[in-house]
Amino acid sequence: MKVIVTVKRVIDYNVKVRVKADGSDVDLNNVKMAMNPFCEIAVEEAIRLKESGTATEVIAVSVGPKACQEQLRTALALGADRAIHIETEEQLESLNVAKLLAKVIEQEQPGVVILGKQAIDTDNNQTGQMLSALTGMAQGTFASKIDIQGDKAIVIREVDGGLQTVELAMPIIATTDLRLNEPRYASLPNIMKAKRKPLEVKTAEELGVTIKAHTKLLCVGAPAERKAGIKVADVAELVDKLKNEAKVI
C-alpha cells in the first residue's frame, strides 16, 4: 500500500509576523521558513506506517514555489521514498491545492493520504476535507490515532467534547492533530541520502487542473493592539482590582 503525505512550506512557527506597511499582505521577505508543524506530524505518521510494514512506499507531495523542494528534501531525509513537487509561483487557495492533490491520488492510487489539519499561515483547516469530497474517500480529521486494519481504518479524532472514534472504509484521507505523534529529527547521513532520492516536478497544466480564484485578498492589517496593564503587589490587590476596577468578579 502506498501512502501519500503532503507538506507545506510556511513561515517558521516561532517567527512573529509583520504586516507590510501598504497593508497588502504579511511580509515574508527574509523570514525563516520551515515545514508546517502539522505536516511534520503527517510525515512522521507515514514513516511509522512504513516501519510497521503497513505501507510499502511513502510519497511526499508539496504544492508551491521552487523553494518547497527544501521541505520535500526534509521529508525524504525523514524517510519518504520519493517526492512530487507541483510547482506554482502563486499562493494557491485550499480548493486548488485539493484539486491538484486529487490528480496525484488518481495517478498513484494510495491507500492512505495524510495531511496536516491546518497550515499555520492561512489557518484554513480545509484541504484534507476538500480532498475527501473530491476523491470520495472517507475522512478522519484531527486524528490523534490512526490504526489501519486491512480494508478499514480506526481513527480516533480530537473533537470539542473529547475524543471520537470512527471506522473508515479504505482508502482514507486523514488529517493530523498535534498529539498523533512526536516527529523525529533527520540525521546527517539521511539528509545526504535524501539528495539522491527521486523528486519529480509537475505543473498544474500537466495535471490538467485549471487554477481558479475563489477569493480576493483586499488587505491585511495588524490585529487590535493589546497593551500591558499594571502589576499588582499581591493577591489582595488583585482581587480588589478585579472586583472594583474591572468589575469582572
Added chain:
Amino acid sequence: MSILVIAEHDNDSVKNSTLNTVTAALAIADDVTVLVAGSNCQSAAQSAAKITGVSKVLVADNPVYANQLAENMRALIVELAAGKTHLLAPATTSGKNIMPGVAALLDVGQISEIIKVESADVFERPVYAGNAVAKVQSLDAIKVITVRTTAFEEAGETGRASIEEVSAVCDEAKSKFIGEEVAVSERPELTSAKIVISGGRGMGNGENFGLLEAVADKLGAAVGASRAAVDAGFVSNDMQVGQTGKIVAPDLYIAVGISGAIQHLAGMKDSKVIVAINKDEEAPIFSIADYGLVADLFEAVPELEASL
C-alpha cells in the same frame, strides 16, 4: 439573499455556537434558515425554531445523520444548497469537519473563521495565529463560511420559526461512528464561559490543577490549559486553549503558570480582562495582561481561592 445555517446540537437542544452563528448570518441578510440534522433531533429543532431572527428550520431526522459524520452531512447540505447564497456553520470541530467538503462539492472556496461581516461578500478573518487580520472578498456565487463564535454575540430566543421536515437520506456509507470519550465536567463549557482559569507547564502535574478547579468552582469558571500542560499529560486535550485548541474570549481570563507563547495567545487574547500569575516577570504573558502578579502560583492560587 438566503442563508442556511448548519446547527450544532446534541439532539436535545442547539448548542450556543449555533446562536453565535445565527448572529453572524443576520449581519449578512434577514432570510436565515437553520438546518438541524441528526437522529431523534426533534427537540433540537424546537429549540432552533426559538432563535431570534430565524425564519425557517429544516429538520433532517434520520439515523444516517447521527453524530453528524462529514461524508453524509456534506451530501445533505449540498442537496439543500440550491437557491442559497450563504452556507454558515460555527468554526467548531464539527463545522470545520463538514464545511470544506461542502465547498469542494459545490466547487467554491471556503472562508474560515470569520470574525467580522463587512458586507454580503466581504469578511474579516485572522491569519498567522491571529497576528494579522485579512479582509477577503468572496468571488463565488455560494459563500461557504465558518464563523468564529467568540467574535459574535449569541442570538436571543424569542423566535417562532416554522419547522419543515427534510426527507433526503444521504448515506455515503464510508464511515461509521464507533464511540466517544467525553470529558465530564460540572463546570461551564470552555468556549462559552464568562470566566476561564488556565494552567500551563508551571502547574507541575495534573493533581495541581485541583488548585485551579477550586478557584473555578468559586467563580463559576471553566478550566483551560496551555498546549504545554496538555502535552505533558497534566490534563486532557479538550481543555487546550490556543491556535490549535479552543478559541475563547471570556470576560476574565486568568493565566496561571503560562508563559504566553504566540500559539496560546491566539486562543485567548480577545478576552476582556486578562490576569497573569507567573513567577517569571519576563514572561511574554505580562505584555498583554491587564493585571499581572509576579508570584509563586502555589502560594498565590490558594490565597486567591481563600479570598473569593
